[in-house]
Amino acid sequence: MGKPSGSDVPSTATEPRKGTPSPRLEEAEFRRRFLTRFQDPAFEALQEELNKIASAAWDAYEQERKAPRTQKAGAAFKDPDYDLSIDWLAARSDIQDAQKRHDDPDAPARILLISGSSRSEHTCPGEMSKTYRLVKIAKETIDDMTGMATTVLELNRLASEYGRSIHPCKACFSTSPALCHWPCSCYPNYSLGQVHDWMNEIYPMWVEAHGVMIITPVNWYQVSSPVKLMMDRLVCADGGNSDPTSTKGKNAALAKALELEGWSYPRHLAGRVFSVVVHGDAAGVENVRRSLSDWLSDMQLQAAGPLAEIDRYIGYWKPYGSSHEELDADEAVQDEIRNAARTLAQAVSAKRAGKRSSPGSDLTQPRDK
Template sequence: MVSNPTSLTPEHDLEPRKGSPSPRLDEAEFKRRFLDQFQDRAYVPLSVELGRIAEAAWDAYLHSRKSPKTRKAGPDFADPDYDLATDWLAAREEIQAAQARHDEAAGPRRFLLISGSSRTEHTCPGEISKTYRLIKIAEDVLRQASHVSVEVLDLSRLTSEYGRHIHPCKACFSTAAALCHWPCSCYPNYSLGQVHDWMNEIYPLWVEAHGIMIITPVNWYQVSSPVKLMMDRLVCADGGNPDPTTTHGKHAKEAKEIEMRGWHYPRHLEERLYSVISHGDVEGAENTRRSLSDWLRFMHLVPAGPLAEFDRYIGYFEPYATSHEALDRDKAVQEEVRNAARTLLEAVLAKHAGHKIGAGDRLQEPRSK
């Protein structure tokens, strides 16, 4: 898609709008927040060293050194002499390698299964999620097929694993499409302590996949917060700019000018097949499933087939304490998950063979209306 080019005339004011209050901290507050992470008594003997580290951190913050390690972009970019962050270049290389795996005709058919629940027995809840159990059911189906590769992305690691983050989207796309870089260049931001961003590992999983299944619980009428964080950060996969040198980093006015000349809107994940399952216990399952499907369709991913998408209530208005027992009893929903995985597999294999079929049409549904 190419946006309609618009001739730049004096009535177009492309200067970035300003006016929000500054979030900048003074030195005392910055150091208080920085040192607040070292509460464990093991750090007590290191107070002098931590003070020196806090001084260094303050200097990085004061001078806004977002990307301290850079190198010249080189001949692959519009401005070869521009200094690009080595983190971003490494992420780009991983995505290019993932695209090569995706495009390999003789390679395995690749599937990405995303468990959207933040619940896990490895931190406060103390119990596995029903979502993860459903993912394992789908995984078992796919692994029985020959010449496939399956990756499971368990988003509960955000709540249970040290240093694992998906930082929020900064909405660069809303300023101008070309300002949103593919992959995202907003993170890491070392001066703000916005590091350990998981998305640079997640992007290649999406890129290499031929089929993607998302299973999410309903949290307050919506997808779970880990899923929403991932969704927002995938905005760069839909129209994002693969060359940050064209905007010389994050120069908003340059990006606006590029968009007004006509943006080609590259869809970096188009034509991958998908399956979506949402499950709840009270309300919101249908809207959650629909919003996920609408999002994926907007990015030009393709639904695998009718049986690959559904929403269900497991233990409707029953006690939370027995929700896993409700899933144990619900053999139908377990079979529906298997059918969703079978449908996704069938669609991916058919596409690879050059066929277009109604994937899942011959599968028997486990329950009638």
């Protein structure tokens, strides 16, 4: 696959590089941070109980019990006796079920619509986003078509809903793709309080989908922060390792050695069809649209067609306070969203019927990464 042979790799290549400062906390600072979340006066009568809970949390932190509940991996894995997190096994099972729904020829075509703005009326901004309105137009358009089922992923819930988090990618892939597990095994990490990770619910949404439409605003010349968090955590879908026992969990040296022996870079989302819509008010729409399309193409998803990739300004250099009125008046962009949705749905239908080819999909790439 274009990778160096064993004789070309230095003997020290599999030895992980170390040297960054330790982030470990002393007990007093840990307890202070842990208890900070209980500032409401309603907790004042529970201080004794909270101190006991803080002591238990400190013990989990000190002992680094990332995944305290495990079970034997079983015959489906390279090392059947390895203790795998029950959370990871549940996420894997959900993905497998989603793949079955994707592969069922008698099931409706599934379209995932992603609303990428972090704004909603349910938190500080006090107003819905234009992004959500565009998603609603796309959904109504696709729902009117026969044999289509839509799912809406509202990423604004990261900011407005209790217990919703997408934790940042830890860049395991940059150490070795074999260390980046599919689905991600970095979370939950109970010892660090890194829980409520939404990605274990988002992965199956992507897997079951035949088509994906991402609609996002431009935030400082980039996608919104919720979209970027999701993008980074989907790296495991593009070459990630579906067997954590092959690396004994997060053993970097084993992962490096496994990669350097020859890695297949499995594309777990390959073949799905995509549409991208980017809107802004002053700058950046074309670059953001292009970067999203490039990212999806790199994961071997297929563009639905030119009408399904849109970058537009709504209320160009107009006041933010009247931006919804600008969208009301911009009937052309509303129709463009409808056309993008129809194009995506038509491309999905053609692909499922075997009428849409993927030129080059049977060719082996000389370099995967």
